[in-house]
Amino acid sequence: MAKTIAQINEKIKAGKVVVVTAEAFTRMAKERDLASLADEVDIVTTATFGPMCSSGAIINFGHWSPGIRMEEITLNGVSAYEGLAAVDTYIGATSESKFDPTYGGANVIEDLIAGKDVRLHARGKGTDCYPTKEIDTWINKETVNEFYLFNPRNAYQNYAAATNSTNRIKYTYMGSLLPRLSNITYSTSGELSPLLNDPYLRTIGLGTRIFLGGSVGYVAWNGTQFNTRRERNEHGIPKLPGATLALIGDAKEMSTDYIRSAYYEKYGVSMFVGVGIPIPVLDERMAEHLAISNDQIETTILDYGQEGHPALGSVTYAQLASGSVTMGDGKVVKTAPLSSVAKAREIADLLATWIKEKRFYLSEPVQMFPQDSFVKPLVPREGGVQ
Structure with missing residues (x-):
């Protein structure tokens, strides 16, 4: 039977809410039918902890x-x-x-x-x-006076994996990519990742209350480079970067456990941001998306050594997480994550605890995101307004 966010909040208030993490829900879905899971489980917590360059803070001195x-x-x-x-x-x-x-x-x-x-x-x-x-x-x-994060682009819905076909190391925001396709890096928490568990953004929109950096935050707008026109697999997952979120939250209440600086050699500084989003199990269709597993989530391997970063093939997160990927020519390439699944699990567990302890309630989005958005390149041109 379908549920509403208001009904789920009443269950939180009454101490009767059933909350599990995305990984736990995926395991449950391998043994249970989705209809019964949709009735039993009220909220699935998702999370990610990785480098999110498009972040920053507003300060009033x-x-x-x-x-x-x-x-x-x-x-x-x-x-x-x-x-x-x-x-x-x-x-x-x-x-x-x-x-x-x-x-x-x-x-x-x-x-x-x-x-x-x-x-x-x-x-x-x-x-x-x-x-x-x-x-x-x-x-x-x-x-x-004020010190709050305002991050224009966080929590990418999938992100391409990176490798390098040239004869020299490439120093990038995806880490150091070794010559001759000697490593592959990736930066998404797979089946725990928020926007992969709600691929059509049915429950996430402006005003959604989230975990941000160790405290409560909110979705302020769709993030920059928001793209819902990507090709999707049969599970609704885009194979290249899709939707993004602009996030806001009080940095005075945050923790360095979940906001950390980072330096990438010969590239520059970035910031690891911890994001957790509770997804209400509204119906069986929502349960189907929440049951997604790493072997069903594909991403594209891009060659950062060549202009335009051409695609070299697709790979699942189960393959990436195994530590190596076999390329089309039979070459076995080592893989390494930039994001921390261990930290994402910690965030998902903590958010679930907040909900069970009645410290965190769900919020209804005040506006849903556009479903036909795409990213335009910057094209050189001459002249003024045309």
């Missing part, structure tokens, strides 16, 4: 006396955006320090979440209302 209109801002030597109001900024996770390329915005965000002091240096031209021209001081998450 509070006003200096006399005031300053900040027009050049650095935090621990990392440039932050100056084009907001006088003492607001946005620091992107991949912004790099002027002094140390291995330290960047993600490190600043992690340091602030950890409660550390961060050096703020700012300059301005000086105005009648904001006469101060330069400040040099220290901040932490207790001294600032």
Whole structure:
């Protein structure tokens, strides 16, 4: 029998809700029929923990006396955006320090979440209302007003695996890719991954309450490069990057257990973000999607050594997780994940606990996502408006 989010929330309130992780649900579906599972299980928790470069934080420092209109801002030597109001900024996770390329915005965000002091240096031209021209001081998450994550593109619905056919190492955001197809890297938590368990986004939309970085967060918008026109397999899973989420949450309440900085050799800084999304088991069709297993989820192997990253074939997450993949020519290639399935399991378990303890309720999306969106390339052209 079909259920609603309101009915499931009443079960949470009454202490009668049945919550399992996506991996547990997949195991249950191998032994039980989906109709009975859809009736018995109310919520399936999904999660991922991996590098998400399109992330950052909004910070309001509070006003200096006399005031300053900040027009050049650095935090621990990392440039932050100056084009907001006088003492607001946005620091992107991949912004790099002027002094140390291995330290960047993600490190600043992690340091602030950890409660550390961060050096703020700012300059301005000086105005009648904001006469101060330069400040040099220290901040932490207790001294600032707002400090919240706003991540424009997180939790990709699938992501291509990467390899390299050239004769030299390629240093990329997918890690170091060895010459002559000697390794394959990938960065999705497979059957635990949120958007792979709700491939048509029936339950996830604007306003969906989620786990973000160790605290409660929300889906703020569809993420950048949101693409629902991808080719899908028989289980509804796109074989290349599909939907994405823009996420928001109070960084003051987050934990460095679930927000971590990272540095990729000769590429730059990124940030690992922990995301957990509870998916209500509304009906048997939803149960069918939630029963997805790694051997049913395919992704595409792209050659990052060649222009345009041509596809070299498809592979399942079961094959990737096995530690090696046999290519079409019979070559056995080692595989390595960039995301942490162990951490994703931890998040899924923690979110399930929050729900059972009545600390986390589901939310109805206030608007659903577009179903016919695609990604346009940047094409060189001359002239102005046409």
